[in-house]
Amino acid sequence: MKAFQYVRANTAKSALEALVKDPSAQFIAGGTNLVDLMKRGVTAPDKLIDISRLPLNRIEKEATGVRIGAMALNSQVADDKLILDKWPLLAQALNAGASAQLRNKATVGGNMLQRTRCGYFYDTEMPCNKRQPGTGCGAKEGYNRMHAIFGTSEHCIAVHPSDMCVALVALDATVVVQGPKGERTIPFTEFHRLPGDRPEKDNTLEKDELIVAVTLPDSPYTQHAHYLKVRDRASYAFALVSVAAALELEGKTIKSARLAMGGVAHKPWRLQEVEKALVGKTVSEATFQQAAQQAMAGARAYEYNAFKLKLAPNTIVEALKMAAGLTA
Structure with a gap:
């Protein structure tokens, strides 16, 4: 693993300021995906900005729904009584993901940003347009058992690995992000991207933005x-x-x-x-x-x-x- 600098941010503002100062830096929260990518040489940031202590882990009922902080743990959300009562589909999806140990570490924001688990993406000896644009897609003519059947392009046939995100897109979630110009919202249906000719770009989050929350509208889907x-x-x-x-x-x-x-x-x-x-x-x-x-x-x-x-x-x-x- 490449040597890197490590800093800890205590506020969203200080985290964003640190990111703007060093464009090669990346945020780290639970690290359940990023650390794996660093170990394998898929990504090699010069600096990690630890955001795990930001006060963004609350689950709060709002007038028209619920706001879930980006630092809320997957297990915390899955076990929350409000979520279980009003948005059970989300709790089910979270409990289907990974393992209990990982759910106790992984955050909501990190879950949304996890990269594909395509073997060609993880193997730095193989061609992958997502990892290194212009090198080709090894999966197209390779072992593609886990791969996509919808929305593919000639450049990439990888799939998004999250269970949580499938429930969030079904429940009309909205992503709240913060950047230098303040907060903005992104409909969850528009947050992740199809590969097109830019498979290296997974989502519509800007480089200088931070996910601070996900909101869900009140739902009639509590029983079925x-x-x-x-x-x-x-x-x-x-x-x-x-x-x-x-x-x-x-x-x-x-x-x-x-x-x-x-x-x-x-x-x-x-x-x-x-x-x-x-x-x-x-x-x-x-x-x-x-x-x-x-x-x-x-x-x-x-x-x-x-x-x-x-x-x-x-x-x-x-x-x-x-x-x-x-x-x-």
Whole structure:
């Protein structure tokens, strides 16, 4: 690992000032992803600015929703009574991520900023446009079992690894960031990017900005919500396919729906057209099968991940059935 300087910030203002002074610096909070990247030589900052002690870890009820501080731990959010009661989908997704040890260290802001777990990104001997633009994408013709089936480009087919973010995009979250010009908000659907011709840029956060909070609007999805994660083993494994499903029901009729997928794209994959199509439909397996087929429009598989073309719609159906109470 390359030698680096280390400084600790006590306020968001001092953290941003330190970052502006040294463009090569990076923030570190829990470090559950950044330290791995540094060990492998994928990233090599000259300075780390420790923001773990910033007073940004509160979970606060607001007039129209909840504000979750960027330094709140994943385990803290998952166990919070307000979140469990009002936004259970988020708690489920958080508990599906990583391991208990990592959830006790990882922060909300860090979870949002974690990099892809693509093996070609982590292997500095292999070509990767995300790690080193212009070198090519080793995964396209390589072992691409974990890779994307939506929103890919010729430059990158990696997937975003977060479970938490799949729930947040489904629940219409907003990201609050602070920079030299003050605070601004970013809809969660616009925070992460598809690779396009700039796969090295994961999100729309500016270099001189800091995530300070995530907000969620009040939600009707307190009873009929389920996060389903299909993976190779029950713990500490990234999703092959995951689905965040939430339904607002009037009897057996769907009044509104929220649906998003993980493990299938470079960003959490929100299925807004499918959500609209579900409104007014009757809860049934046939309805959910139709929704799943609509969700797969535009999907494209590679040599080793063609199984996702069947796994993804099956996971959508099962998640919707579990959210609706059709499956225990």
